[in-house]
Amino acid sequence: MRQALHAEWTKLRTLPGSGWLLLAAITLTVALSAAAAAAITCPPAGCGQDPAKVSLTGIQLGQAAVALLAVLTIGGEYSTGMIGVTLAAMPRRPAVLAAKAAILSGVTLAAGTIAVLGCLLAGRRILPGNGFTPAHGYQPLSLGDGPVLRAAAGSVLYLALVALLSLGAATAVRDAAVAIGVVLGLLYLFPIVAQLVPDRHWQRHLKQLGPMTAGLAIQATSNLRGLPIGPWAGLGVLAAWAAAALLTGALLLRLRDA
Amino acid sequence: MTTGTGTIAPDRAGLGAGRDGFARLLRAEWTKFRTVRGWVIGMLAAALLTVLLGLLSAAGSGFSCSGPGGQACKPSAPPVGPGGEAVTDGFYFVRQPLAGDGGITVRVTSLTGLYSPNGAAPAGQGPLAGMRSGTQPWSKAGIIVKESTRQGSAYAAVMVTGSHGVRMQDDYTHDTAGRPGAVSAASPRWLRLTRSGDTLTGAESADGSHWTSLGTAHLAGLPATVQAGLFAASPDYTVTTQNFGGGSTGSGGPTLATARFDHVSLQGTWPGGAWTGDDRGGQADGNLPSAGFRQAGGGFTVSGSGDIAPALPGEGPQSKIEDGLVGAFAGLIAVIVVGAMFITAEYRRGLIRTTLAASPRRGRVLAAKAVVIGSVAFVTGLAAAGVAVTLGQRIARGKGFYVFPVTSLTELRVIAGTAALLAAAAVLALGIGAVLRRSAAAVTAVIVVIALPYVLAVASVLPAGAAEWLLRLTPAAAFAVQQSTPQYPQVIGNYTPAKGYYPLAPWAGFAVLCGWAALALGLAVVLLRRRDA
Numbered sequence: 001m002r003q004a005l006h007a008e009w010t011k012l013r014t015l016p017g018s019g020w021l022l023l024a025a026i027t028l029t030v031a032l033s034a035a036a037a038a039a040i041t042c043p044p045a046g047c048g049q050d051p052a053k054v055s056l057t058g059i060q061l062g063q064a065a066v067a068l069l070a071v072l073t074i075g076g077e078y079s080t081g082m083i084g085v086t087l088a089a090m091p092r093r094p095a096v097l098a099a100k101a102a103i104l105s106g107v108t109l110a111a112g113t114i115a116v117l118g119c120l121l122a123g124r125r126i127l128p129g130n131g132f133t134p135a136h137g138y139q140p141l142s143l144g145d146g147p148v149l150r151a152a153a154g155s156v157l158y159l160a161l162v163a164l165l166s167l168g169a170a171t172a173v174r175d176a177a178v179a180i181g182v183v184l185g186l187l188y189l190f191p192i193v194a195q196l197v198p199d200r201h202w203q204r205h206l207k208q209l210g211p212m213t214a215g216l217a218i219q220a221t222s223n224l225r226g227l228p229i230g231p232w233a234g235l236g237v238l239a240a241w242a243a244a245a246l247l248t249g250a251l252l253l254r255l256r257d258a
Numbered sequence: 259m260t261t262g263t264g265t266i267a268p269d270r271a272g273l274g275a276g277r278d279g280f281a282r283l284l285r286a287e288w289t290k291f292r293t294v295r296g297w298v299i300g301m302l303a304a305a306l307l308t309v310l311l312g313l314l315s316a317a318g319s320g321f322s323c324s325g326p327g328g329q330a331c332k333p334s335a336p337p338v339g340p341g342g343e344a345v346t347d348g349f350y351f352v353r354q355p356l357a358g359d360g361g362i363t364v365r366v367t368s369l370t371g372l373y374s375p376n377g378a379a380p381a382g383q384g385p386l387a388g389m390r391s392g393t394q395p396w397s398k399a400g401i402i403v404k405e406s407t408r409q410g411s412a413y414a415a416v417m418v419t420g421s422h423g424v425r426m427q428d429d430y431t432h433d434t435a436g437r438p439g440a441v442s443a444a445s446p447r448w449l450r451l452t453r454s455g456d457t458l459t460g461a462e463s464a465d466g467s468h469w470t471s472l473g474t475a476h477l478a479g480l481p482a483t484v485q486a487g488l489f490a491a492s493p494d495y496t497v498t499t500q501n502f503g504g505g506s507t508g509s510g511g512p513t514l515a516t517a518r519f520d521h522v523s524l525q526g527t528w529p530g531g532a533w534t535g536d537d538r539g540g541q542a543d544g545n546l547p548s549a550g551f552r553q554a555g556g557g558f559t560v561s562g563s564g565d566i567a568p569a570l571p572g573e574g575p576q577s578k579i580e581d582g583l584v585g586a587f588a589g590l591i592a593v594i595v596v597g598a599m600f601i602t603a604e605y606r607r608g609l610i611r612t613t614l615a616a617s618p619r620r621g622r623v624l625a626a627k628a629v630v631i632g633s634v635a636f637v638t639g640l641a642a643a644g645v646a647v648t649l650g651q652r653i654a655r656g657k658g659f660y661v662f663p664v665t666s667l668t669e670l671r672v673i674a675g676t677a678a679l680l681a682a683a684a685v686l687a688l689g690i691g692a693v694l695r696r697s698a699a700a701v702t703a704v705i706v707v708i709a710l711p712y713v714l715a716v717a718s719v720l721p722a723g724a725a726e727w728l729l730r731l732t733p734a735a736a737f738a739v740q741q742s743t744p745q746y747p748q749v750i751g752n753y754t755p756a757k758g759y760y761p762l763a764p765w766a767g768f769a770v771l772c773g774w775a776a777l778a779l780g781l782a783v784v785l786l787r788r789r790d791a
Binding site (some may be wrong): 017021036041042049053054057060063064065068069071072075079141175176177178179180183184188189191192193194195197198199202213235255 | 278296311315318468520576577580584585588591592595598599602606697698699700701702705706708710712713714716717718720721724725756
């Protein structure tokens with residue numbers, strides 16, 4: 001397993017796109033978060049906004065870069081035929097997938113941590129200027145605050161789970177372009193469809209089921225009762241999606257010709 | 259190849275000539291498309307996803323007929339106006355029949371109002387308990403000529419309003435501005451409405467002697483005898499608040515407008531001889547019992563609530579035709595994947611070198627690809643959207659929903675616009691694919707620029723202003739082609755992207771996506787010419 005990990009780390013490290021994608025994930029996440037924080041002003045009457053959630057809006061964009069990286073770690077091997085070499089060298093196929101998952105989680109957690117810290121820093125600097133002041137009932141964002149820490153750590157975990165979901169999907173469909181279509185479809189369709197269906201019960205159920213809508217519940221720090229699903233339960237739904245995708249991928253990898 | 263093969267070298271015959279015949283290029287690209295099984299399956303999947311998700315959403319929607327308080331559902335089918343649109347037609351009407359041509363002139367000396375800031379009047383108290391004084395922006399009172407007392411019948415009216423000055427309105431949707439400013443005893447408004455055949459002419463004056471024309475309305479098929487007189491109406495007070503998760507809710511209560519008229523003079527034949535007070539359809543709109551009129555010493559005081567205006571889709575068992583197009587987003591993603599792969603697959607397999615050797619004019623190759631993938635996506639989208647909208651409406655009606663009526667032209671625009679949206683998105687994906695030369699990266703980029711702005715606009719923490727800018731500038735602006743009920747300046751409503759109202763007009767929004775697609779394609783042509791394949 002150590003060899004498998006080492007091999008996967010070398011592959012990821014030496015691919016020219018990986019570093020750029022991680023950098024893109026961080027930059028895009030922080031940039032969109034800063035833009036969202038700058039766009040929202042809180043009047044003295046109160047705005048019902050959640051400053052942690054506002055500051056972490058960029059995750060919705062950064063996840064696309066993370067998903068792309070994850071899809072390419074296995075999809076790239078299928079498009080170049082490298083997968084044949086990989087599986088010849090390491091016949092225990094689930095171990096290959098496990099090694100890929102471990103390496104991918106590691107780099108995503110690292111990049112996600114940087115991105116989330118950047119978001120919180122941006123929020124801390126921008127939001128007080130837009131009316132999110134202690135006078136209006138908003139303390140500056142701080143990781144010492146339990147719910148804010150949950151939102152921040154949860155957002156990092158969210159990115160890692162999106163990466164695992166993408167890896168599983170790409171292993172199952174064996175094509176990077178189709179896999180990224182499926183993954184981004186799963187992520188973005190649920191909030192869109194939930195918004196468009198007229199029935200309120202369906203809206204709620206869709207938000208509880210969707211990997212993005214449920215997973216991002218972790219970013220809420222106030223008004224938790226109003227959420228369709230609780231923070232940790234929501235992240236659990238995303239974890240279930242990721243586990244299901246990885247299991248499907250592992251099963252198909254084991255049963256199919258590469 | 260059946261014609262004009264004389265100039266083609268034998269080894270190029272399969273791919274068509276580069277120099278002459280764009281048609282051959284098209285044919286070559288079409289052959290490529292239809293012989294790759296995955297792409298054909300992708301397009302079929304796009305159609306299926308569009309239809310199935312739409313039908314699932316329609317079939318899964320229901321409404322319960324007992325609300326939180328256990329009250330029964332109200333019949334919620336609004337009357338339909340002359341243009342086929344749903345309308346609100348409730349006001350207090352002081353009327354007389356007018357036979358043939360004629361007119362009415364009045365002076366308005368005041369417009370006052372009452373509203374309830376906390377929704378409906380408290381139970382067990384008088385209907386006006388807890389109400390504050392103040393007019394609504396579109397409280398209106400003035401003179402009206404109406405085809406009949408039937409709800410939704412044609413009309414033309416000249417009026418003073420709460421905060422939009424003098425207006426002339428006709429047939430619910432038309433609204434012309436006159437002199438601005440509020441009306442008062444010190445600054446009265448004279449209003450005149452004259453019928454001549456099917457033409458109604460409105461005029462206003464500050465002193466009763468110098469008249470300014472407001473415009474004319476043509477009410478086709480107006481009967482010889484119409485109902486004419488004074489009216490007052492005041493739409494519900496609405497408060498819109500933005501809540502968590504980007505949604506916004508409105509709440510409000512009934513309001514009352516009271517206007518004083520004098521110097522009422524009638525021209526033409528008025529066979530009735532006496533005024534009748536008529537509270538028209540006000541009850542359904544939460545009308546107040548204090549609506550009515552008083553006639554004393556040549557002056558009139560008329561109080562009424564309700565509105566004469568287009569109706570907006572609201573909460574409850576109502577549905578819009580574009581509700582059937584929920585699945586278009588899923589179809590869109592499938593189309594984007596196929597559109598990007600239509601070019602990136604050539605790079606992966608090295609086929610691009612053969613393609614470019616066969617037709618060295620690289621720009622035309624890309625143009626041919628764009629035409630083929632765009633046409634395929636359009637046809638797929640047209641079939642899928644047509645089925646989804648038609649069946650979606652049928653299912654919604656079958657479940658007792660009121661489907662907001664639209665003209666067939668609007669329905670056609672929603673369906674063809676959705677198809678065109680898929681086509682433009684496919685071309686955008688092709689362009690980005692040619693620029694990036696990597697399928698997965700191109701697919702990610704295109705999905706992110708189309709779907710994410712929409713998600714951020716309708717379901718995120720962003721305020722409505724920022725959401726509207728996203729839907730003006732990004733390719734997601736194109737979803738405006740699916741909006742079937744327009745935004746009316748003369749009706750206050752919750753016009754936010756989350757409620758299906760886009761900041762740009764339908765085709766203008768679509769043009770934004772086309773602009774992005776053209777930009778991507780142009781960049782792709784430049785890069786394709788410069789770079790080695």
